[in-house]
Amino acid sequence: MSIYLDHAATTPMSPAAIEAMTAQLVKVGNPSSLHSDGRSTRKDLEGSRDHIATAIGSHSREIIFFFFFTEANNTALKVLFWKGRASGRNLVVISAIEHHAILDPALWLAEHDGAELVILGVDANGVIRTEELVDLLSSRGDEVAVISVMAANNETGVLQPIRAIVELAKHYGIPVRSDAVQCFTKSPLSFSDLGLTAMTLSAHKIGGPLGIGVLVLQAGFDIPALLHGGGQERDIRSGTFNAPSIVAFAIAANESMNDFDLRNERVGRLRDHFATEIVEKVPDAYVNGAGADRIPGIVSVTFPGTESDTLLLLLDAQGISCSTGSACSAGVQRPSHVLLAMGHDDRSARSTLRFSLGATTTRDEIESTLEILPKVIESARLANLR
Ligand SMILES: Cc1ncc(COP(=O)(O)O)c(C=O)c1O
Incomplete structure (x- = not known):
């Protein structure tokens, strides 16, 4: 997958x-x-x-x-x-x-x-x-x-x-x-x-x-x-x-x-569904910038008690590609300057993932991610407690 x-x-x-x-x-x-x-x-x-x-x-x-x-x-x-x-x-x-x-x-x-x-x-x-x-x-x-x-x-x-x-x-x-x-x-x-x-x-x-x-x-x-x-x-x-x-x-x-209207409406609906469900399924998770107008495809979610670099690798092992921030600075062990500017501390900025959807993203892909992601977060949190 x-x-x-x-x-x-x-x-x-x-x-x-x-x-x-x-x-x-x-x-x-x-x-x-x-x-x-x-x-x-x-x-x-x-x-x-x-x-x-x-x-x-x-x-x-x-x-x-x-x-x-x-x-x-x-x-x-x-x-x-x-x-x-x-x-x-x-x-x-x-x-x-x-x-x-x-x-x-x-x-x-x-x-x-x-x-x-x-x-x-x-x-x-x-x-x-x-x-x-x-x-x-x-x-x-x-x-x-x-x-x-x-x-x-x-x-x-x-x-x-x-x-x-x-x-x-x-x-x-x-x-x-x-x-x-x-x-x-x-x-x-x-x-x-x-x-x-x-x-x-x-x-x-x-x-x-x-x-x-x-x-x-x-x-x-x-x-x-x-x-x-x-x-x-x-x-x-x-x-x-x-x-x-x-x-x-x-x-x-x-x-x-x-296909501006159709695509953006579809991607926006998928993004909103994903954001609503993930916040419901994962305790304490929250969406960054949720109170502002946003383009349809991007959602940034903070999962307190996790390390985004670890999450990225765990998700990758399950076949899911996402990002810890901007790709151009990913891989560098620095908290995102964007999240810090929004009031995050180092720790919460390092517990954040960016999911970005596009024209080829399907409902099935979002449902599968919603199945896998909460389990990945749970095991990452447990590993952090040990
Ligand atoms: C907002 C923004 N500006 C600039 C860039 C850099 O673009 P490129 O790496 O294609 O030169 C990116 C790439 O992610 C971006 O998202």
Whole structure:
């Protein structure tokens, strides 16, 4: 038996995306070449750009392809900071629950590049405290170079007040960037409606391939390049396009948007059923962020009296894949900074598992997990008592 409940880490590729990618792999032609092979690949690529732009509510020219999501994230944060600093702004504002792909470049800017870093706290449900931003901006608004806040948290699924943050920033002319990787196709999201300056997305969280990330960057808001070369992508991200992954990303985005309502309702119902049952079946278990709006697929549950690393291995032995937090920091013996920011202590943060459901998750898989998980918790607790 194999039950995959780690869709927030990466999703299985959809059959249609695999088919599109395979077809593109056998095509020859660099999209920057002027001959007909090149022009044909360019046509596929630009068609894909249009589809992704439609899915995210942006203009096609605002889509900039990167190889990795982390690369797009790092570039956006650093370059927006440098642009702000050039006009005398030195503050970088992020939230305490950002993924390491933002947290670490922000810390790097502070440690190595003279930025002053302000980290906004969250409430007990894991929602960013906008009142802290109001206070900061009222005294130092004209010093802020960039604000970077995620749209939905990858450990709890909790949706963040992006619209309110953009509104606040607007009065001080501050660009806002958002890591929307967990939110894209899971909750309504429109780049232009939100008024963001930049947003980052990834294909492998929505049934697309690994190795392709997107920076959505407001048209006219040009930023300097980190890599120099062929001048592709508004001269911001040089390098030959990864056409097979881009084409497959567009197919996955299309599919996910086409069944947006049905899939999200179904996944949300499964998640709610799982959460309700597990809290009932396992004494003292509780769901993190239960009082906030969340994307449908993620549920973070704390099981006091257990060690999540041990639980993970016990569940793995039963064929169930889940996570202790974000996959990128899993395996490192550190309590989750997200849960600590929400008020957990080291111990309870280390007793928490993230289950993430996706398009391929079935009711049977959830029922089997509900059978196995309480037994695993019980034996882990007994072992801890010995
Ligand atoms: C919210 C969030 N941001 C960034 C990342 C990093 O993405 P990648 O490892 O694909 O570069 C992840 C991956 O789990 C994530 O969940």
